[in-house]
Amino acid sequence: MARIVMKFGGTSVADIERIANAAARVKREVEAGNEVAVVVSAMAGATNQLVGYVDQTSRMYDAREYDAVVASGEQVTAGLMALRLQEMGVAARSWLGWQIPLKTDEVHGKARIEEIGTDNLDPRLSNGEVAVIAGFQGVSPRGRITTLGRGGSDTTAVALAAALKAERCDIYTDVDGVYTTDPRIVSKARKLARISHEEMLEMASLGAKVLQTRSVELAMNHGVRLQVLSSFDDKPGTLVVDEDEIVEQQVVSGIAYSRDEAKVTLVKVADKPGVAASVFGPLADAAVNVDMIVQSVASDGVRTDMTFTVAKTDLERAVAVLEKNRAAIEYEQLIQDADVVKISVIGVGMRSHAGVAQTMFRTLADKGINIQVISTSEIKISTLVAEEYTELAIRALHTAYGLDAA
Numbered sequence: 001m002a003r004i005v006m007k008f009g010g011t012s013v014a015d016i017e018r019i020a021n022a023a024a025r026v027k028r029e030v031e032a033g034n035e036v037a038v039v040v041s042a043m044a045g046a047t048n049q050l051v052g053y054v055d056q057t058s059r060m061y062d063a064r065e066y067d068a069v070v071a072s073g074e075q076v077t078a079g080l081m082a083l084r085l086q087e088m089g090v091a092a093r094s095w096l097g098w099q100i101p102l103k104t105d106e107v108h109g110k111a112r113i114e115e116i117g118t119d120n121l122d123p124r125l126s127n128g129e130v131a132v133i134a135g136f137q138g139v140s141p142r143g144r145i146t147t148l149g150r151g152g153s154d155t156t157a158v159a160l161a162a163a164l165k166a167e168r169c170d171i172y173t174d175v176d177g178v179y180t181t182d183p184r185i186v187s188k189a190r191k192l193a194r195i196s197h198e199e200m201l202e203m204a205s206l207g208a209k210v211l212q213t214r215s216v217e218l219a220m221n222h223g224v225r226l227q228v229l230s231s232f233d234d235k236p237g238t239l240v241v242d243e244d245e246i247v248e249q250q251v252v253s254g255i256a257y258s259r260d261e262a263k264v265t266l267v268k269v270a271d272k273p274g275v276a277a278s279v280f281g282p283l284a285d286a287a288v289n290v291d292m293i294v295q296s297v298a299s300d301g302v303r304t305d306m307t308f309t310v311a312k313t314d315l316e317r318a319v320a321v322l323e324k325n326r327a328a329i330e331y332e333q334l335i336q337d338a339d340v341v342k343i344s345v346i347g348v349g350m351r352s353h354a355g356v357a358q359t360m361f362r363t364l365a366d367k368g369i370n371i372q373v374i375s376t377s378e379i380k381i382s383t384l385v386a387e388e389y390t391e392l393a394i395r396a397l398h399t400a401y402g403l404d405a406a
């Protein structure tokens with residue numbers, strides 16, 4: 001007998017029929033002798049609608065009330081799922097964040113989980129009752145409802161799996177696993193049987209939208225075995241596991257991309273101590289996240305160009321901040337470009353293999369694609385290129401790293 005967490009995303013609980021389908025899967029696991037905690041998202045589209053209601057009501061909204069509104073979608077599906085299970089003869093009870101309790105900090109709209117009490121759930125699970133938990137929500141130290149950021153139900157599921165010491169955490173979604181890259185772009189993309197936590201973390205933060213980044217981080221830190229699978233068929237999904245569990249390691253496991261990038265170049269800033277601080281300090285103060293950075297060497301020994309990327313949604317704010325600080329930074333010209341994409345190749349095998357970056361540069365060069373910015377870490381190489389080359393670049397790289405399905 002094992003204890004498991006089953007998480008159903010919005011598309012898997014999109015209507016009454018799909019909730020019944022998900023409930024049937026839960027029943028199967030219960031009948032196999034497992035103790036089951038279920039985490040549900042809101043019905044597909046429900047959270048967007050709720051966010052819309054808030055936006056239409058208040059422009060500079062009170063984040064506590066935003067949370068009160070948007071957390072409600074999960075309350076509906078938790079109750080419906082519990083009812084459906086009861087109809088099927090399975091003992092079940094719904095749980096909201098405050099009832100568990102799932103305690104968070106006070107950062108409304110993007111709260112972090114601090115502690116999950118298990119005294120309420122433990123005895124009921126041991127008694128064979130299914131706990132149906134509303135994902136995405138928690139309770140603040142002041143007793144107010146919080147939400148964990150968009151996609152946060154994944155994080156609820158993983159945190160719960162860690163707290164309940166579950167054997168595994170199954171994430172049911174509308175794709176049947178994690179692919180080597182976006183199958184909508186590369187028809188020869190392959191489903192991965194296994195991927196390491198670390199690679200998944202890079203994939204998620206670099207644009208693959210299967211799992212919320214924070215949930216992968218949690219899974220990695222707590223050693224939670226994740227499985228990503230479809231609720232619409234019975235095929236095995238992708239296991240997200242510890243690196244040691246992966247026997248045959250590919251050098252590159254996947255290619256991720258993000259169109260949510262914009263590039264800013266400051267032309268002819270002074271090449272002297274303190275310049276980077278004068279640029280990135282005010283940006284940080286304005287909560288603009290800077291990602292890739294390049295600074296060239298001053299050819300005249302005095303002035304240099306500095307290029308960096310920010311999220312597309314932050315571009316306007318970043319430009320405003322830089323213009324305001326123009327006198328202090330002393331740049332000649334500011335060039336912005338929102339038509340860029342960041343393409344990243346990811347693989348733990350890079351640690352022990354040389355030439356991975358060279359393959360990327362060569363492949364892009366052969367296609368006549370200019371690389372604007374490069375950044376690397378231990379297990380990934382990212383390049384920034386013009387957005388129009390997104391498909392071409394990803395397809396060429398997928399082939400170059402031997403990832404194409406036979």
Ligand code: ASP
Pocket residue numbers: 009010041042047048073135136149150151152153154
């Ligand atoms: N319903 C929330 C959202 O759409 C949380 C989730 O589904 O993970 O972001």
Ligand code: MG
Pocket residue numbers: 009010151154210212
């Ligand atoms: Mg999701």
